[in-house]
Amino acid sequence: MSRLTHWQGFIDKFNSKLSKWKVKLLLIGGRSTLVKAVLGSVGIYYMSFFKVPESTLSNIERLRAKFFWGGEPDSKLLIWIKWENVLASLKKGGLGIGSLKAFNLALLQKWRWRLVANRNSLWAQVIKAIHGEEAGFNQNRCKSNGVWSKIVGSINHLHSSGIVPKHTLHYKLGCGTKVRFWKDNWSGDTPLAQRYNRLFRLDPEPNCMVSDRYVNGEWNLKWIRPIIYGRNLDYLACLTSELEQVISFEGQDELRWSLGCDGTFTVKDTRHHIDDIILPTLETSTIWCKNIPRKVNIFLWRVRLDRLPLRLNLSKRGLDIQSITCPLCSNGVESNDHLFFMCEVASSIRRLIETWCDLQFPNLVLSSDWKTWIDNLRVSKDKKNRIQVIMAATWWNLWKFRNSITFNSQNLRKCDLFDSIRLSSFSWLKSRNSICLAWHDWLKTPL
Numbered sequence: 001m002s003r004l005t006h007w008q009g010f011i012d013k014f015n016s017k018l019s020k021w022k023v024k025l026l027l028i029g030g031r032s033t034l035v036k037a038v039l040g041s042v043g044i045y046y047m048s049f050f051k052v053p054e055s056t057l058s059n060i061e062r063l064r065a066k067f068f069w070g071g072e073p074d075s076k077l078l079i080w081i082k083w084e085n086v087l088a089s090l091k092k093g094g095l096g097i098g099s100l101k102a103f104n105l106a107l108l109q110k111w112r113w114r115l116v117a118n119r120n121s122l123w124a125q126v127i128k129a130i131h132g133e134e135a136g137f138n139q140n141r142c143k144s145n146g147v148w149s150k151i152v153g154s155i156n157h158l159h160s161s162g163i164v165p166k167h168t169l170h171y172k173l174g175c176g177t178k179v180r181f182w183k184d185n186w187s188g189d190t191p192l193a194q195r196y197n198r199l200f201r202l203d204p205e206p207n208c209m210v211s212d213r214y215v216n217g218e219w220n221l222k223w224i225r226p227i228i229y230g231r232n233l234d235y236l237a238c239l240t241s242e243l244e245q246v247i248s249f250e251g252q253d254e255l256r257w258s259l260g261c262d263g264t265f266t267v268k269d270t271r272h273h274i275d276d277i278i279l280p281t282l283e284t285s286t287i288w289c290k291n292i293p294r295k296v297n298i299f300l301w302r303v304r305l306d307r308l309p310l311r312l313n314l315s316k317r318g319l320d321i322q323s324i325t326c327p328l329c330s331n332g333v334e335s336n337d338h339l340f341f342m343c344e345v346a347s348s349i350r351r352l353i354e355t356w357c358d359l360q361f362p363n364l365v366l367s368s369d370w371k372t373w374i375d376n377l378r379v380s381k382d383k384k385n386r387i388q389v390i391m392a393a394t395w396w397n398l399w400k401f402r403n404s405i406t407f408n409s410q411n412l413r414k415c416d417l418f419d420s421i422r423l424s425s426f427s428w429l430k431s432r433n434s435i436c437l438a439w440h441d442w443l444k445t446p447l
């Protein structure tokens, strides 16, 4: 699988899953789910064994990006947000879709965990018989340029580049019967053999366990010749001082992966960690509200980033459009702030909602300010949720109304806008919460 032509079938598989009819039928929420989920069924086998070439990854990421933005594979498309930003986690300002590169590297990294966790299994013994006691991991001396050596190369690269430090895999010391004194990571950030290499070479049993060197309550180090002078004596003093800090000799030794929530290796945690390092970060984290549909969350994310195809934004990108005036009021440039906050249609709707909710909204101009205002409100969590859902429904329906006017589709009329907001917010809350909510109560007192 080293030649690019070998990966063409892999690209074709992705392409067939993200087909044209799905682009046309699905909304952005569904497309984002498919872009994320399609990984689960396509390519996982190959990516578990082989490092996918960068150019193949770029090709597939291009396909995924195009599908996400609703474009057909061979068409040109206006990309509103860089794909790397879409892939990034919510805390990094993205949508948490995750990169294929990180997925591939995390799947390969799992071999290191498997090898150490199942040291005596048959497959591990076979690998060691071929590549030596360390299976090529520590010395990087694999005996052939095959699949295993490439897996080891990829894992070692993650270590050397600092993306996944070596001490991520370490032992929490128990009785010490499973932990190798010199070669495993159990004290400090690196194995003792690495830090005290001169002493390690003087031990007659380089593969000894911690329990072999701790006998009857004290350390019992062994050397092929006495250490009585020179630098080795200084090293020994340091090692002894470090060993005196060790406190546990009870219970089971536990292998731990510090990137995992419960200390166990998972591809998901490792992948998120790699993505957080290799993907860019936007200025603000993504706000994701579980009470509103995915497509609306993505829409609000675009509002916050000012990446909607508004007339001003289209004109800034060099598109030749007839007018940049707001289609709702014809009284200002159609910008993000105007359409959702300053436009007289937005203001009149806001006044209706204030009366309906019996709540005074502040005169803010950014959706991020609205989030701060909601967070600081001294009301119950349930009320905050409801306000957030109502605001989301307001902007979503304003956008639908704007599109209805712009494209002359008559999907939503101005006189129906307020009712549509009340209906959207009610149905979102009702379908995503177990709370008992009656329609007539919602119309009277939503909060």
Ligand SMILES: [Zn+2]
Residues within 6 Å of the ligand: 326, 327, 328, 329, 330, 331, 332, 338, 339, 342, 343, 344, 345
């Ligand atoms: Zn306007």
